[in-house]
Amino acid sequence: MSSHVSAPKIQHNYLCTICLISAITLALIGCGDEGTLSMNGDIETEVDIFTKREWAVIQRLSPLPEVPPPSPTNRFADNPDAALLGQKFFFDERFSIDATVSCATCHSPFYGFADVEATSLGVDRGTRNAPTLLNVAYNQWHFWDGRADSLWAQALIALEGEKEQAGTRLQYTHLIKNLYRKDYEVVFGPLPNLVNTDRFPPNGKPGDPQFDNMSEADKIAVNTVFANIGKAIEAYERLLISRNAPFDQYVAGDMNAISIEAKRGLKLFIGKGFCILCHDTPSFTDNEFHNLGVPQGKFPEDTGRYDGIKQLLDSPFNGGGIYSDDPDVPQRILNFLEPTQQHQGQFKTPTLRNVALTAPYFHTGEFPTLRSIIEFNNAGGVPNGFVGMREGTLEPLELNEQEVQDLVAFLLTLTGELSSEHLLREPELP
Ligand code: HEC
Ligand code: HEC
Structure with missing residues (x-):
């Protein structure tokens, strides 16, 4: 040998x-x-x-x-506290429009983190099969069409996807404040002050007036919390290794x-x-x-x-964007x-x-x-x-x-x- x-x-x-x-x-x-x-x-x-x-x-x-392989766009990718938090987010059904769907609904640990159904039923029925999440961190592109270039950005699409969890980033940001504040702040630092609900309405994402009417700085603050939710989930997914x-x-x-x-x-x-x-x-x-x-x-x-490339280039959460912790190399790609x-x-x-x-x-x-x-x-x-x-x-x-x-x-x-x-x-x- x-x-x-x-x-x-x-x-x-x-x-x-x-x-x-x-x-x-x-x-x-x-x-x-x-x-x-x-x-x-x-x-x-x-x-x-x-x-x-x-x-x-x-x-x-x-x-x-x-x-x-390392995930330089997420500086929390190998942080154990982030992974523990991400595991909670992964299983927590409150991260959905009506508190009925979590990532685990379609990526069940009992079926190799995939779905036994041909196409998954979240808040609605999708048109593609749910892939396994075992060894997903070895992949360069995510989704069948590669419309996410990192696992953290992928998670954000599921969290707001109309057929998946269908909630909004403002909803999730308040959820973090109400349920996860301490654990979140240990890893990511202080949350923005969300008390004023005129500035930070309870619900909304781009396309909704509640979100679109916010100041640029407040939008960035919410997007940062949203991106961090994805970064914690990625830290958990990176541990789903099967050798x-x-x-x-x-x-x-x-x-x-x-x-x-x-x-x-x-x-x-x-x-x-x-x-x-x-x-x-x-x-x-x-x-x-x-x-x-x-x-x-x-x-x-x-x-x-074809559409996957368009969506990737349009996403503010792609590896070259302002929420990326290392935008240079991804931007060149x-x-x-x-x-x-x-x-x-x-x-x-x-x-x-x-x-x-x-x-x-x-x-x-x-x-x-x-x-x-x-x-x-x-x-x-x-x-x-x-x-x-x-x-x-x-x-x-x-x-x-x-x-x-x-x-x-x-x-x-x-x-x-x-x-x-x-x-x-x-x-x-x-
Ligand atoms: C309603 C079912 C459903 C829910 C809920 C769901 N997913 Fe998925 N997931 C899918 C489907 C279907 C795909 C493939 C969709 C596509 O390629 O367009 C997918 C793709 C993925 C991929 C890409 C895998 C690959 O090999 O390309 C990852 C990673 C992933 N999901 C993680 C998550 C995480 C994390 C959550 C929770 C934040 C989540 N999913 C919630 C059904 C779901
Ligand atoms: C030209 C590249 C190419 C070749 C050659 C190829 N595959 Fe694939 N394989 C793919 C792609 C791309 C898909 C996904 C296609 C789709 O869903 O549209 C796939 C999907 C699969 C799947 C389904 C996996 C899943 O999770 O859905 C299996 C199993 C598979 N291939 C096995 C094989 C075997 C065995 C061979 C040789 C007999 C083979 N492939 C040859 C590219 C290839």
């Missing part, structure tokens, strides 16, 4: 997908030096299954680094950690199935957006990344972004870690099982019912029945362990 011990690094390769894809293609095709893999010499099957080159590709998928899946144990040297079917599935994953073209890092996503031609089914047309026709119907490559826990699948939630996804890929997609142009590389895979089953068996080996029990439970709320 000595020749393959180096730990792969998580790659945020949004600017370099092309070089990466060519590197992988080279690795897949191989240029000389094929040779078969000899593990410690005691497991015959591995020698038959993977070449050295394939094993090198596999090692780029494991382990998942112990800590997610050491059977697949990782296998790559680390436990040859019996996964079945022979799963090993064959892994070979297809990095080879004939071309899955590795997009699911190519330890969190099994290239942090990019693609149009697979997933049919919209009964849902309205969804332009995906935002400067590159511009919605074009090519972005129509593109959706984010989701992580595949814990995918066995998070059915149903795809952005529409209309694919009930892992098998249904593989069959979709195997057929090279379906001819119609989607927005924009399907990516040119998607061809029928010609996998036989056994190969379809093997790929499913591999995906089932990606279910990891959660770091601590206490993160799954609703904490005591004030």
